[in-house]
Amino acid sequence: MDASRNGPEPRYWEKVGTVANTLRELEGPILIVSHVDPDGDAIGSSLGLYRALKVLGKKVSWIADPPRYLRFLAREEEYSNPVERLPPGATLVVLDAAEPGRVAGAPVEGFVINIDHHGTNPRFGYLSVVDPSKAATAQIVKDLIDALGVEWNPEIATPVLTGLITDTGNFRFANTTPEVLRTAAELVGYGVKLAELTDRLQWRPASYFKALGAVLSTVGFHFGGLLVTAHLPPGLNVEDSDDFVGLIRYAEGSQIAVFFREREEGVKLSIRSRGGVSAQAVAVRLGGGGHVPAAGATLHGVGLEEAYRRVMEAVREELEHAGYL
Numbered sequence: 256m257d258a259s260r261n262g263p264e265p266r267y268w269e270k271v272g273t274v275a276n277t278l279r280e281l282e283g284p285i286l287i288v289s290h291v292d293p294d295g296d297a298i299g300s301s302l303g304l305y306r307a308l309k310v311l312g313k314k315v316s317w318i319a320d321p322p323r324y325l326r327f328l329a330r331e332e333e334y335s336n337p338v339e340r341l342p343p344g345a346t347l348v349v350l351d352a353a354e355p356g357r358v359a360g361a362p363v364e365g366f367v368i369n370i371d372h373h374g375t376n377p378r379f380g381y382l383s384v385v386d387p388s389k390a391a392t393a394q395i396v397k398d399l400i401d402a403l404g405v406e407w408n409p410e411i412a413t414p415v416l417t418g419l420i421t422d423t424g425n426f427r428f429a430n431t432t433p434e435v436l437r438t439a440a441e442l443v444g445y446g447v448k449l450a451e452l453t454d455r456l457q458w459r460p461a462s463y464f465k466a467l468g469a470v471l472s473t474v475g476f477h478f479g480g481l482l483v484t485a486h487l488p489p490g491l492n493v494e495d496s497d498d499f500v501g502l503i504r505y506a507e508g509s510q511i512a513v514f515f516r517e518r519e520e521g522v523k524l525s526i527r528s529r530g531g532v533s534a535q536a537v538a539v540r541l542g543g544g545g546h547v548p549a550a551g552a553t554l555h556g557v558g559l560e561e562a563y564r565r566v567m568e569a570v571r572e573e574l575e576h577a578g579y580l
Contacts, residue, residue: 267384267386268398270382270383270384271384271395271398271399271402272402273382274368274370274382274384274399274402275399275402275403277368277382278308278311278313278346278348278368278403279311279403281313281346282344283314283342283343283344283345283346284314284315284316284342284344284345284346285308285313285314285315285316285345285346285348286315286316286318286335286338286341286342286345286346286347286348286360286361287301287304287305287308287315287316287317287318287348287350288301288318288319288347288348288349288350288352288358288359288360288361289301289319289349289350289351289352289358289359289360290351290352290353290357290358290359291357291358291359292322292523293319293320293321293322293325293351293359294322294351294421294422294497295325295417295418295420295421295422295456296351296391296392296393296418296419296421296422297319297350297351297352297392297418298319298321298325298328298329298414298417298418299325299328299391299393299414299415299416299417299418299419299421300350300351300370300391300392300393300395300396300414300415300418301317301319301350301351302317302319302328302329302333302414303393303396303397303400303411303412303414303415303418304348304350304370304396304399304400305317305333306410306411306414307400307403307405307411308403310405310406310411311403311405316335317329317333317334317335318334318335318336318337318338318359318360318361319334319360320359320360322494323460323494324456324457324458324459324494325417325456327455328413328414328417329414337359337360337361338360338361338362339362340362341361341362341364341365345365345366346365346366346367346368347361347363347364347365347366347367347368348367348368348370349363349367349368349369349370349371349380350370350371350392350396351370351371351372351373351392352369352371352376353371353373353375353376353544353545354375354376354377354379354544355379363379363380366381367379367380367381367382368380368381368382368383369382369383369384369385370383370384370385370392370395370396370399371383371384371385371392371395372385372386372387372388372389372390372391372392372394372395373385373387373544373545373546374387374535374546374547375535375539375544375545384399387546390419390422390423390428390430390431390432390435391418391419391421391422391423392418392422393414393415393416393417393418393419393422394418394419394434394435394438396415396418397415397438397441397442400415407442407445408445408446409445409446409447409448411445412442412443412445412446412447413447413448413452415442416439416442416443416447416449416452417452417456419435419438419439419442420439420452420453420456421456423435424501425453426439428548428549429529429548430546430548459498460494462493462494463493463494463496463498466487466491466493466496467499469487469488469491470485470486470487470488470491470496470499471485471502472488473485473486473488474503474506476506476509477567477570478570478571478574478579478580479508480506480507480508480509481508481509481510481511481574481579481580482509482510482511482512482513482567482570482574483503483504483506483509483511483512483513484503484512484513484514484515484563484566485499485500485503485514485515486514486515486516486517486559487499487514487515487516487517489517489559496514496516497514497516497525499514499525500512500513500514500525500526500527501527504527504529510528510529510530510531510532510574510577510579511526511527511528511529511532511534511537511570511573511574512526512527512528513525513526513537513566513570514526515559515562515563515566517558517559518553520553520555520556521553521554521555521556521557521562522553522554522557522558522559522562523551523552523553524538524541524543524551524552524553524554524562524566525551526538526545526549526550526551526552527548527549528547528548528549529548530577531577531578532573532574532577532579533547533573533577534546534547534548534549534550535547535550536573536576537550537566537569537570537573538550538551538552540569540572540573541554541565541566541569542554542555
């Protein structure tokens, strides 16, 4: 998400054109998937491309399981079930997944097209467009749909704009470049109801607000306030709980925020940073990945106490590297 740390991908437009030409020429089925625990960019970019390919008359399926706050974007008939094997002659288009192991909904096999903006992406697949200088995968999808020659409409533009909005923190994050704002303005010009969209993206269930007080009671400050943490108390199961890291990250004086959530497979971490501190570096140390200001990881087979210990070690290393300690 930070172009200063991840430069533009060489031959970007050539690669976009190659993928567009390939998609236009495909005659077999196309399956569109993204990553586990999809966010606004994963859902928005994949749904936007799905609708564009439907306009071209392609036999395309969209396999996704959005969180509750994003389900309004799609109609029920647009969802397809996950598959264990690809149909014969199928093409798998993977969006916003930093590595094959994070792909959800279909096996990463056969003819794979990889479209992403994570700097840690190994460029898997037969074709790939991976550009870490882009604020969101949706920004790449915008260019790809233009290259496909599909006529824009609100149905296609709304999910694509959603990807831009969510991955730039409503245009508040450092990845909000002039290019991002120009792209957003263009998408709004295609008929997106911006006020309705941004309002709807903030809706949360009653359980979210009931849990908010419990989560805030766990807030802790470490390393003189440079690190702020919180966790979802045991026994609470709240959809869209990743929002909580967005709240604690605004603690005055903090350079990094980490939110912990216990799950069956271990403890999921959501990490945000600023001021030259890399959330990505912390996540990579913990077996995860992401972007410089926003990243995540899952610590498998551990509880909260051990997760906190490992996070403290990783954050200490990064704060020392960034010159804060």
